[in-house]
Amino acid sequence: MVSTEGELKQALTTLSKLSDLKTPTDDEIHTPESRQQAFQLLTASTLLFSTLKRLNRIIYTDVQSQKTRVAEERSKVDTARLALQNLKYEEAMLELEVKVCQEFQSIFQTIPLHSLEEFNTLRKSLGEEEVDEEEGEQDDHKLMLARLKFELKERKRLETEKQKLQQDKTEVARENKEKKVKLEETEKQLKDLLAAALAVQAKLESF
Template identity: 40%
Template sequence: MHADLPAQLVDLLRTLSDELVAQRLAQDATAPPFDPQQSLASSTPLFSALHAVNRDTLSFARDCKARTQDARLEMDSAHLRLQNLMFERNHLEREICKCEEFESEYQNLPLLPLEDFHNLAKLPTPPAGFTVPVPEDPHELMLARLQFELAERQRFEDERKELGTRKAALLKTNQAKKTKLEELEKQVDDFVVVSCSSRELSAVRGAEADLGRPSLPSQAAKSIQSNMHEEPAAV
C-alpha cells in the first residue's frame, strides 16, 4: 500500500465533511430535509479503505514489535556472550600476570652459565645428565639445564656421602692408633720411672758400700720398692 494513501483518505474525508457542513448551513426553511444517505454512500468506501489502512498499520506495528523483541533478545544474548568472553579474557589475563609474576625456586638457583652449558655439548663424551643436542626452545633449554643441575648435585651428594664414610673410617682408625700410642706412652713412662728408681737404688747402695756402711734395712728397701710401684700410677 502506498505510503501517501492514509493522508489522501483523510483529506478526502475532511473534504466530504466540509461539504456536509456547508450543505447544512446553506439549508433554509423552504428546502427539503437534509438526506445524509448520499453522503454516507460516498463516504463508505473511504471509511472502508481507512479501516483497511488501520488494520494494515496495526499488523505492521505488531510485526515491528515482534521483530524488535526478537532483535532485543538476540542483542541481549550477544551482550551476555560478550560479557562472558570479557570475563574469561580478564580471568586469563590475571592468570597470565600471576604466572609472569610467579617466582619459582629455579630462578634463584646458581645454574651453570649458558656459555659453559653449550661448551659441554662440544665435548666428545658429555657428562651424565646432559641433554644432547641442546634444545633451542627457551623452555626446553631451561628444563635441560635444571636436569643437568639435578644430576650434578646428586653426583656431588654421592661423593659427599662417600667422603663422609671414608672420613669416619679414618677417624676410627686414628682413634684406635691414638689409643695404642697412649698405651705405649704410658708403658714408656712406667719404664722410665722404674729405670730411674733402679738407678737411684743402685747409686745409694754403691755410696753405702764406698762408705763401708751396712746395706739399707729391709724396711727401707721395701719403702723404695713401694714408691717405685706408686709413681707410675701417679703419672
C-alpha cells in the first residue's frame, strides 16, 4: 500500500512531466493528434488534481490530528509539571515543619525531672507500677509522658501539702496570738492583784 507521502511524490512527479510536454503550435492545435493529446492531458490533469485535492485533505486532517495530539501531550506535560511543582512545594513545607519541630524548645525540656531510678522508687513507694528501663528506652515518648504525668501529680501533691502546712502555720500563729493576748491579760491581772495586795499590806502595816 502506497503511503500518503509516496502518493504525493508520484502525483508531483507526474505533474512535473505533464508540464514538460511540448505545447503544440497554432498549426498543430487543429490536428487530430493534437486534439487527442490535449484530451489525454486534460484527463490526466483532472485525475491528478483530484488526487492532489484528496491528498491535501488527508494531509490537512493528519496535521490537525497531530496538532491535537501535541496539544494534549503539552497539556499533560503542563499538568505533570504543575503537579511536580506542588509536590516540591509540599516537600519544602514538610521539611520546614520538621526543622521547626526539631528546633522547637518545649517547656518540658526545662522542667527538672527525677531520674528514672528516683522516678521508679517514688512510684513504688506510692504503690504505683514501675516503668521497666528497657521498655522505657524502647519508647522514649511514653516514658517521658509517664514521667511528666508523675511530676505533675507529685507537684500537685506537694502543693496540697504546702497549702496544708501554710494553713497549719496560720492556725498555730493564730493560736499563739490568742495565747499571747491571754497571757498579757493574765499578767495584767496579776499585776493588778499584786498592786492591790501591796496596798492592803501597807494598810495593815500602818495599824
